[in-house]
Amino acid sequence: ESAADVPFTIVDRAGKAHAVTAKAGDNLMYFAHKLQAENPAIVIEGACEASLACSTCHVILSSQHFDVLDEPSEQEDDMLDMAPCLSATSRLSCQIVLKPELAGMTVSLPKFTRNFYVDGHVPEPH
Numbered sequence: 336e337s338a339a340d341v342p343f344t345i346v347d348r349a350g351k352a353h354a355v356t357a358k359a360g361d362n363l364m365y366f367a368h369k370l371q372a373e374n375p376a377i378v379i380e381g382a383c384e385a386s387l388a389c390s391t392c393h394v395i396l397s398s399q400h401f402d403v404l405d406e407p408s409e410q411e412d413d414m415l416d417m418a419p420c421l422s423a424t425s426r427l428s429c430q431i432v433l434k435p436e437l438a439g440m441t442v443s444l445p446k447f448t449r450n451f452y453v454d455g456h457v458p459e460p461h
């Protein structure tokens with residue numbers, strides 16, 4: 336492992352833990368997308384491609400690592416407010432850039448996510 340490695344754990348929606356190692360600077364959601372090919376249980380949808388217009392990339396972080404991150408933007412908070420399974424340490428994974436201080440964190444995928452565009456709760460612009 337080099338200093339730029341960020342080892343952490345992803346707990347999938349069925350509760351199974353997966354030890355993974357990212358690089359500092361990786362975006363958490365896109366890193367998870369790369370893992371999915373080898374590990375289909377690690378599914379983070381990311382319906383809006385990181386544009387803060389969905390909450391399908393919702394994850395729940397271990398609290399000491401949640402505290403290491405900068406505060407979420409108001410737009411992220413607004414999206415999180417609509418996310419099922421919201422917790423005090425919820426974040427949108429597309430907004431998280433991995434860094435060495437996050438080594439050892441646990442990223443739990445909530446049991447459910449909701450895509451407001453697909454479910455029709457948010458009208459699509461015409």
Ligand code: FES
Pocket residue numbers: 380381382383384385386387388389390391392414427428429430
């Ligand atoms: Fe939609 Fe993160 S992918 S808010």
